[in-house]
Amino acid sequence: MHEMSLAEGILQIVEDAAAQQGFQRVTEIRLEIGALSGVEVDALSFCLDMVLKDSVADGARIELEKTPGRGYCLGCGETVPVNALYEACPKCGSYQVQATGGTEMRVKDLLVE
């Protein structure tokens, strides 16, 4: 979904950091993308290729770190791994699972020169 907006958001974060910290080139961008964030990684890389062109991060390597989905099960009162929002609790089979982790999409850090 909306991966182009996300790619532009990433570029903005990188450019703000470059202006604040005075680096000239970004060689690596490390992203943290939660399994339940709804981000299509394939499309995001494609958009980043285009968006980062001629920026401080032109050609930067993109490292994606996937954070696992987690949820709190109202059925058994436990925190359980969640692969998709519509899945049943792996412990008790209840669908009363609220996502509590894996929804984030963040820029973690940059390798700069």
Add this chain to the structure above:
Amino acid sequence: MCTVCGCGQGETQIEGHAHPHTHEHTHADGSVHSHPHDAQFHVHHGDLHYGLGPAHAHAPGLTQARMVRIEQDILGKNNAYADGNRKRFAEHGIFAVNLVSSPGSGKTTLLVKSIEMLKDQAQVAVVEGDQQTSNDADRIRATGAPAIQVNTGKGCHLDAHMVGHALERLNLPDDSLLMIENVGNLVCPAAFDLGEAHKVVILSVTEGEDKPLKYPDMFNAADLMLLNKVDLLPYLSFDVEKCVEYAQRVNPKLQVMQVSASIGAGMEEWIAWLMAGLDQAKAGRRQNVELLNRRIAELEAQLAARPA
């Protein structure tokens, strides 16, 4: 997709097309690694591979390269605008709802009907999001309610910045109801907070009952689901019970109302829900004003106690 070499297999899942094999490649810095092709990401399990670079270490002074911690939400900018909108709503006692659905679910008809029913109870304004045309805003304006059309062009969703600009033009009176009709799209608007009190997802019974499973992000982001066009149920094989069950699988807290905007069935419950939200927003504003007045009185008392 592997983001280093571009070998393509990402999260796009094509049913019946399994393609597992491993793949080895070399990074620009000379390090080599392999990963299974069915891995959804090119993941290093939380490790940074600086030690594999030419200097075999990553310490300040050894190379020109340095690491900059960012730790920022990619949607941080949107969220900051959304917080601004939310603050503005709270200050003015405005109850804002973000209506999301696929195209053709009957959002605009529902809005027109709602505005008619609310006419004597509340001031209503509308922000209309569509890629092109002002047809929907025209339909709303015909009811007498102020409306601003936001054309997103190629964009697939409204963002908080667009809504902020629309608010500047709408000049909403205090204690009013703002209905934001998002771009018809069951995917992207889920991720963008506009500063609204609630997302309301509208699903019509002419769509499949498994929509909540197909588009879980949206049903997860919403607080209320309106099941629209229920007057057509006798002519369809739509299973209401199953649909609600699917929706609550994705979001156990999701409230559901069955309505038909065109014949008015179930609309009272929805209008009552809106009015309850509006009353709460009004009460919040009054409380704020009271607090400010009390603060002014305190400061004036302090000032009076001082010699001039």
